[in-house]
Amino acid sequence: MTWEAVVGLEIHVQLKTRTKMFCRCEAGFGGAENTRTCPVCLAHPGALPVANRTAVEWTIRLGHALGCTIADRAVFHRKNYFYPDNPKGYQISQYDEPLCVGGLVTVPGTEPFEVGIVRAHLEEDAAKTVHRGGGTGRKVGAERSLIDFNRAGTPLVEIVTQPDLRSADQARRFLQLLRQTIVELGISDARMEEGTLRCDANVSVRPAGSDELRTRWELKNVNSFAYVGRGIEAAIREQVALYESGGTVEQETYDYEPDTDTLTQHRSKEEAEDYRYFPEPDLVPLEPEPELVERLRTELPELPAARIVRHTEALGADDAWALVTTERDATYAALVAEGVAEREAFNVTMNQPIPPGANVAELAKVVKAAKTLTREALQKAVAASADPGFTADAYLGDVAITDAAELDPLIDRILAANPGQVESYRGGKEGLLGFFVGQVMKETGGKASPKVVNERLREKLRA
Amino acid sequence: MTIDTLRLTAEEADALLARKEVSGAELFAAYRDAIEARDPELHCFLRTCDDPGGDGLPIALKDVIGTKGVETTAGSKILAGYVPVYDSTVAARCKGGGLRLLGKTNTDEVAMGSSTENSAFGPSRNPWDPTRVPGGSGGGSAAAVSAGLAPWALGSDTGGSIKQPSALCGNVGLRPTYGTVSRFGIVAFASSLDQVGPVAKTVRDCARLYSVISGRDPADSTTVEVPAVEVPTAEDLKGLRIGVPVEMRDAPGIEPGVRDAVARAVDLCSELGAEVEECSLPRSVEYGLPCYYLIAPAEASSNLARYDGVRYGHRSPEGNGLIEVYERTRDEGFGDEPKRRIMLGTYALSAGYYEAFYGKAQQVRTVIIREHAAVFERFDLIVSATSPTVAFPVGERADDPLAMYASDLLTIPSCVAGLPGISIPCGLSEGLPVGLQLVGPQLAENTLFRAAHALERALGFDYVPERLR
Numbered sequence: 001m002t003w004e005a006v007v008g009l010e011i012h013v014q015l016k017t018r019t020k021m022f023c024r025c026e027a028g029f030g031g032a033e034n035t036r037t038c039p040v041c042l043a044h045p046g047a048l049p050v051a052n053r054t055a056v057e058w059t060i061r062l063g064h065a066l067g068c069t070i071a072d073r074a075v076f077h078r079k080n081y082f083y084p085d086n087p088k089g090y091q092i093s094q095y096d097e098p099l100c101v102g103g104l105v106t107v108p109g110t111e112p113f114e115v116g117i118v119r120a121h122l123e124e125d126a127a128k129t130v131h132r133g134g135g136t137g138r139k140v141g142a143e144r145s146l147i148d149f150n151r152a153g154t155p156l157v158e159i160v161t162q163p164d165l166r167s168a169d170q171a172r173r174f175l176q177l178l179r180q181t182i183v184e185l186g187i188s189d190a191r192m193e194e195g196t197l198r199c200d201a202n203v204s205v206r207p208a209g210s211d212e213l214r215t216r217w218e219l220k221n222v223n224s225f226a227y228v229g230r231g232i233e234a235a236i237r238e239q240v241a242l243y244e245s246g247g248t249v250e251q252e253t254y255d256y257e258p259d260t261d262t263l264t265q266h267r268s269k270e271e272a273e274d275y276r277y278f279p280e281p282d283l284v285p286l287e288p289e290p291e292l293v294e295r296l297r298t299e300l301p302e303l304p305a306a307r308i309v310r311h312t313e314a315l316g317a318d319d320a321w322a323l324v325t326t327e328r329d330a331t332y333a334a335l336v337a338e339g340v341a342e343r344e345a346f347n348v349t350m351n352q353p354i355p356p357g358a359n360v361a362e363l364a365k366v367v368k369a370a371k372t373l374t375r376e377a378l379q380k381a382v383a384a385s386a387d388p389g390f391t392a393d394a395y396l397g398d399v400a401i402t403d404a405a406e407l408d409p410l411i412d413r414i415l416a417a418n419p420g421q422v423e424s425y426r427g428g429k430e431g432l433l434g435f436f437v438g439q440v441m442k443e444t445g446g447k448a449s450p451k452v453v454n455e456r457l458r459e460k461l462r463a
Numbered sequence: 464m465t466i467d468t469l470r471l472t473a474e475e476a477d478a479l480l481a482r483k484e485v486s487g488a489e490l491f492a493a494y495r496d497a498i499e500a501r502d503p504e505l506h507c508f509l510r511t512c513d514d515p516g517g518d519g520l521p522i523a524l525k526d527v528i529g530t531k532g533v534e535t536t537a538g539s540k541i542l543a544g545y546v547p548v549y550d551s552t553v554a555a556r557c558k559g560g561g562l563r564l565l566g567k568t569n570t571d572e573v574a575m576g577s578s579t580e581n582s583a584f585g586p587s588r589n590p591w592d593p594t595r596v597p598g599g600s601g602g603g604s605a606a607a608v609s610a611g612l613a614p615w616a617l618g619s620d621t622g623g624s625i626k627q628p629s630a631l632c633g634n635v636g637l638r639p640t641y642g643t644v645s646r647f648g649i650v651a652f653a654s655s656l657d658q659v660g661p662v663a664k665t666v667r668d669c670a671r672l673y674s675v676i677s678g679r680d681p682a683d684s685t686t687v688e689v690p691a692v693e694v695p696t697a698e699d700l701k702g703l704r705i706g707v708p709v710e711m712r713d714a715p716g717i718e719p720g721v722r723d724a725v726a727r728a729v730d731l732c733s734e735l736g737a738e739v740e741e742c743s744l745p746r747s748v749e750y751g752l753p754c755y756y757l758i759a760p761a762e763a764s765s766n767l768a769r770y771d772g773v774r775y776g777h778r779s780p781e782g783n784g785l786i787e788v789y790e791r792t793r794d795e796g797f798g799d800e801p802k803r804r805i806m807l808g809t810y811a812l813s814a815g816y817y818e819a820f821y822g823k824a825q826q827v828r829t830v831i832i833r834e835h836a837a838v839f840e841r842f843d844l845i846v847s848a849t850s851p852t853v854a855f856p857v858g859e860r861a862d863d864p865l866a867m868y869a870s871d872l873l874t875i876p877s878c879v880a881g882l883p884g885i886s887i888p889c890g891l892s893e894g895l896p897v898g899l900q901l902v903g904p905q906l907a908e909n910t911l912f913r914a915a916h917a918l919e920r921a922l923g924f925d926y927v928p929e930r931l932r
Contacts, residue, residue, distance in 0.1 A: 039549050043769040045542065046529045046551055046648040048683050080765050080812070082789055089768020147773070276812035278821060281654035281762055282646075283684050 003243075004208040005236045006216075007171050007201055008163035011178065012156050013062075013188045014125060014196040015055050021124040021155035022049030022092060029194060033148040041153035043087035048282050051076070055155035056099070056286060057296060058187040059122045062157060063100030064297045065181050066117045073287050074099040074121075076280040081273065084147050085127040093158075094121035095277045099286060107174050108308040110317045115174050116162030127152035157188075163202065163213065168232040172225060175199060179225075180304040180325050192224050199228050203235040205243070218253045220266055231256030234263050314342040322350065331360065338364030348382065358385035365392035374400045376446045400449035404456055407440070407448055411456055414439045425461050433457060466493040469611035469927045473668040476520055476614050487518055487563070494521045494565055498612045501931075505588045505597075507607035510534060511566035519561025522672075523613035525604045526567040527574050528659065529648035530554045537650040538570040538582040538600075541770045541777045541796025551648020552683065553617060553659050553676045560675040565613050568603030572798045573767065574624055574652045576600050577870040580861045581800045588857070589632060591895050591928040595854035598628030598870075604662045605632040609928055615663040615672050619649055621656045622755050623849075623874030626886040629662055630849035630898020633888040633926055635669045635915070636662045638874075640905050641881035642687040644673075645680035651766040653759035654685075656878055664926045666887060666916040670694045673908060693909045695916035700735040703914055706742035706842035711873050714748065717851040720892025725848045728889040728899045731921055732846065737914075742838050742845060744876060747831045751876035754831065756868065757811045757824035758879070764808030767801060803864065828879055835880045839904040844914060847873050849886040849898030877902040885911045888924045896924075 020027045023040035039047040063070050077095035103117030128151045133143025159178070165171045179197060182190045190197040204216040217239070219231045234256065239249050253266035304324045311320035311329060323329045323346060331354040335345035338361055348354075348367050366373070366381040369392075377398035384390050401407060414436060415422055425432040433454070440453045464485060471479075479485045491514040502508050509526050512533060524530060527537045529551040536542040550558065557564070571581035579587040579602035587602045589595040590610035597606035601618030605628035608616050618625040620638035629636025637660045644659045651657060661672035674692035707729055712722075733739045772778030772792035779791035797805070811820035838845060851872060860866040877884045882902055889899035899918070903911050925932075 039547075042774055044529075044547065044549070044775065045535065045537070045545065045650040045769070046547075046646070048647050050682060050684050078765050080768060082768065082771065084771075084773050084785065087769060087774060089771065090765050274814045276765070276809065276814075276817075278761060278765070278812055278817075281685075282651075 001244075002208040003205045003236070003240045004210075005165070005167055005232070006163045006204045006206060006213060007165035007167075007232055009159075009161045009165070009171060009175065010200040010202070011159040011175070012198040013159065013182055013190060015058055015155040015157060016188050016196070017052055017054045017058070017155055019052060020153035021052050021055055021122070022153055025153065027154045029196075031150050033146075034150065036150040037152070041087070042149055043089075049092060049280075051283060051286065052155060055122060056288065057292070058185070059099050059120065059157050060288060060293060060296050061185055061300065062182065062187060063103065063120050064300055065185060065303055066100065066103035066105055066120060066159070068100035068103035068117055068120055070288060070293045071097060071099055071101060073097060073285050075285045076283045077277045078280050080276040083126070084145065085129045085152070087127065087149065087152055091124060091126065092280055092283070093123035097285075105174070105177070106305060107170070107177055108305055108312065108317060109173065109321065113164070113166070113170055115164045118160040118162055120157055120159045123156050123158060125151050125154040125156045163204075168229040168236070171201065171232055172229040175225060175228060176325055177305060180327075184301065184304060184327075195223070198223075201228060201232050201235075203232055203239070204249070205236055205239045215249045215251050217249070217251070217263075218266075219256055219263070220253055221255050227256055227258050230258065230261060231263070234261060238263065315346055319346055326350070328353070331358065334360040335364050335367060340364050340367045344370070348378070352379060352382050354382055355386040359390045360385070362390055362392045366395050369396055371449070371451060372399055372402065374398050374447045375441070375450055400452075401444060401447050402449040402452045404452060407444075407452060407456055410443055411436075411440060411453070411460060414443070415460060422461065433461075436461075466490065467611075468493055468497045468614070469931055471611075471614065472664050473520055473614040473671065474665070480518070480520070487516075488514060491521050491563055491565070494613060497610070498566070501590075501610050502612060504593055505590060505606050505610055505612075506585055507568050507587050507603045507610065507612055508566040509536065509538070509569050509584055509603070512564045515563050517561050517563050519563060520614050521565040522557055522562040523565045523568050523604055523607050523616040524554060524557070525601050525616070525618045526570050527619050527650040527652070528554055528567075528617060529650065530564060530567065533564065533567065535567065535650065536584075537574065538572045538579075538584060539797065539801070540583040541793070542650070543583075543777060545776045547648070549648065552645035552680045554648065556676050557617070562675070568601070568607055568616060570603055571600035571624075571800065573650060573763070573801050574600040574619055574621055574657075575763070575800045575804055577623065577627055577867050578855070578857075578860065579603060580857065581798060583798055586857055589854045589895075590931060591633060592854065592930070594856055595895070596631065596857050598631035598850070598854065600624040600628075601636075601662065602628045602632075605629050605634060605636065608632070608634050608662050608664060609926065610931065611927075615661060615668055617659055617672070617676065618662050619652075619657055619659045620878065621652050621658075621759060622878050623871040625660045625662060626874050626884055626898065626900060627850050627871060629886045630888070630900075631854040631896065633896030633924070633928065634662060634664055635666050635885065635887050635919070636660065637669050637673055637885045637908070637911070638878065638883060639673060639677060639908060640883040642685050643677045643689045643883075643906070643908070645683040645686050647680055647682040653762040654766060655762060656755075656759055666885070666912055666919050667694050669885070670908075670912040690906060690909065693912065695909075695912040697913055698917050698920050700732055700737035700914055700917050703737045703844070703910070704842045705732050705737045705739045705914070706838055706845040707739060708744040708748070708838070708845055708847060709741050710743065710745055710748035711847035714851065714872060716869060716872070717848060718853065718892060721848050721850070721852060721897050724890035724892055724897040725846070725899055728918060728922065729846060731918060735917055735921055740842075742842060744834055744838060744845075746827075747834050747876035747880070748872075750827050751831060751879055752868065752872055754824045754827040755871075755875045755879055756807070757820050758828065760804040760808030761811045761821045761824075762808065763801070764805045764812065767797070767805055770796060772796075800864070831876055832880045835877065835882060836904070843910055844901050844903040844907065847900050847902075849874060849900040853892050853895035853897060873900060881905065883908050883911055885915050887915045887919055887922075888926065889918070889922055890924065894929065
């Protein structure tokens with residue numbers, strides 16, 4: 001039987017607002033332990049939350065970017081549970097009336113796919129618990145646990161997707177596109193390693209072509225893009241094995257262990273969770289003014305997905321993806337506008353980052369002449385393109401040796417000096433071409449035209 | 464000069480200060496002397512403060528009101544030793560208005576109770592009869608004002624904790640419209656119901672203190688803009704339409720002496736020129752109490768979760784591991800009443816019960832709000848007794864939570880509806896004060912002040928307890 005994966009994601013994004021979600025303490029990474037705190041985020045008696053307007057606006061922007069409907073009325077709820085990193089004994093979150101609902105994201109590519117967005121809501125982050133002693137840095141066996149409340153109350157957006165993803169690769173791509181979108185909106189650094197973007201995955205499998213939803217596993221605490229994909233792959237693998245051996249899949253929460261590429265059971269909570277949600281009486285419902293919602297919509301920049309689609313015709317889906325997700329498409333477009341061929345512009349932009357503020361008009365002249373120039377000339381021009389007074393003229397003189405007659409004797413000498421490599425190349429190790437090119441470049445001080453060197457080398461090695 | 468703190472109103476005290484007949488320090492000292500003389504018997508204060516200086520009157524604050532640098536326990540062991548690092552908005556506004564903190568007054572633990580017997584630090588006593596309770600939860604503030612231990616005070620009211628003690632102690636207490644006074648810095652009991660308000664000897668004092676503490680606060684999202692407070696002068700009720708909710712008038716459990724005093728006050732309303740008519744609040748009176756006893760404990764169960772021993776307050780020295788430390792801390796720190804309400808509230812919010820309890824109570828709350836709104840289309844205010852009974856003996860209801868809860872039968876409906884209410888003394892029954900409750904629509908404080916003031920003048924009630932005259 002062929003199996004198909006059914007994957008949905010729950011993503012937490014820490015917003016990089018200047019202050020916390022419900023108080024005016026400085027938010028964000030850093031600061032000595034417990035210095036970015038106040039009665040509100042330490043949950044002193046009588047302290048009350050006041051919602052951060054910027055966080056609300058940013059969540060609305062994100063909601064627009066995910067194609068969501070922005071609710072006329074959103075309600076903060078209390079999610080009640082005891083834990084030392086949860087100072088109030090409840091987290092202020094959103095429950096049945098979230099700020100953003102019902103979105104859809106189309107992920108471009110050679111095989112584009114759609115991901116439904118169930119909701120995106122605003123909540124607050126917990127404090128950070130540090131376990132000391134006992135050697136492992138984990139709770140079990142630790143001698144004591146310390147709490148740093150600097151993070152407590154940092155705004156978090158939780159995004160929940162429909163179970164629309166069909167493979168680990170789709171999950172990775174969706175997540176990468178989402179990350180790029182968030183970064184470009186300027187609302188979060190969205191770095192998994194730093195925990196400003198966190199992703200839990202719900203994974204189940206089913207016979208391909210079926211539309212059933214089987215029991216799922218939840219993967220938690222996956223802290224890199226690569227591990228999200230590998231964790232999902234591991235879950236798919238293990239579930240398929242279970243079904244094929246006649247077993248069943250029980251609902252379970254797992255952590256992914258990258259060292260062993262396996263799943264381990266998530267520590268079980270000591271008692272069943274009942275969060276006793278109820279509307280937060282200390283806050284009034286959010287009722288964003290329609291004018292504000294509309295303004296935030298019209299102010300959205302062109303999103304990465306749209307730009308990938310736009311560049312796909314000229315570059316193909318994969319290169320368009322790479323261009324946009326590395327945020328190099330603006331300089332690429334500027335070069336194209338100056339008359340540089342698209343492929344050429346892509347190669348230049350992707351080979352070497354073009355510094356911000358570059359004089360693209362002058363740089364384009366160098367790029368257009370690149371075939372006749374030394375490789376170094378182009379590299380230096382790119383590096384200097386943002387310098388004051390940068391002109392193409394300084395680099396256009398740096399003409400490459402394109403005369404085969406001049407290069408042939410040198411090439412012959414190099415081939416003669418490396419009989420072993422020549423034999424290997426002819427035996428099929430064509431990757432060695434780079435080695436010969438490198439030798440020629442070294443001998444000519446980088447002045448040889450790579451194009452001509454390549455052509456001559458190929459011809460001579462074929463002989 | 465001798466300062467008769469029993470008799471002196473805040474307004475008169477201010478006049479003495481203005482005429483420099485007495486200094487602020489002398490005034491402060493006079494109240495401190497009165498505290499020293501009478502508080503050992505009455506136990507209104509959990510702690511007193513040294514004169515902080517300044518140019519205004521002294522004031523006493525209920526111990527749920529956070530005061531920077533002054534221990535604030537809310538009458539609970541779990542907060543024993545807790546010294547706030549910040550002032551509540553109302554404490555800051557009092558300071559800003561020059562008022563000088565005399566001390567923190569006793570309260571039922573976390574404001575849960577109707578007699579102050581639930582205070583972890585022992586009950587307060589009624590100045591009219593120390594064998595009786597002063598009401599609660601703000602019994603300390605009410606008794607302090609009546610016993611001349613403070614010219615005025617602040618209380619907090621969730622289901623009657625300002626109005627009921629004022630009724631039982633024979634003074635004036637205002638529970639303002641929800642949202643007019645900031646809750647920032649007030650130890651939370653039930654957030655959608657809690658409201659701070661003034662306790663004073665006269666309606667005019669009450670209005671003046673309300674003007675100090677009320678107004679929108681950026682630190683409390685539920686506060687609103689408040690119309691300018693008018694200190695009342697009119698001595699008639701002409702043009703006012705006053706409703707008498709028959710379900711409140713005829714409620715079971717109202718003592719005959721209370722019923723009679725209230726009936727006389729209602730007659731007086733007509734004599735003073737008001738149009739008085741019967742009206743009806745059937746569902747509010749029938750369902751107010753059960754509705755309140757679902758919503759308030761539910762919110763309390765969540766509000767009290769922060770008292771976990773991790774950051775401040777009591778932490779059990781015993782206990783192995785996280786869960787046990789939590790359990791022991793809260794078991795040792797909370798008394799029976801908070802525990803009872805935490806359990807009730809946790810249950811009411813639990814999966815599978817939410818809709819039947821908390822959800823249903825919220826629907827009933829909407830019904831109560833609408834029922835009141837309909838009445839206030841016809842009336843400017845409604846009147847009833849504040850408490851069904853006069854002050855009851857200490858210990859009488861201490862072991863009967865339901866009897867204690869019934870004490871708030873008449874104050875709770877308008878609290879649930881978020882409406883302002885004022886209690887003024889309207890006579891004596893068995894030698895103890897009877898409270899008259901006036902309730903108005905949202906933000907109708909000025910109307911309440913006006914009517915209460917006119918009635919106060921016409922009633923001529925002597926607010927000094929007979930045994931202290």
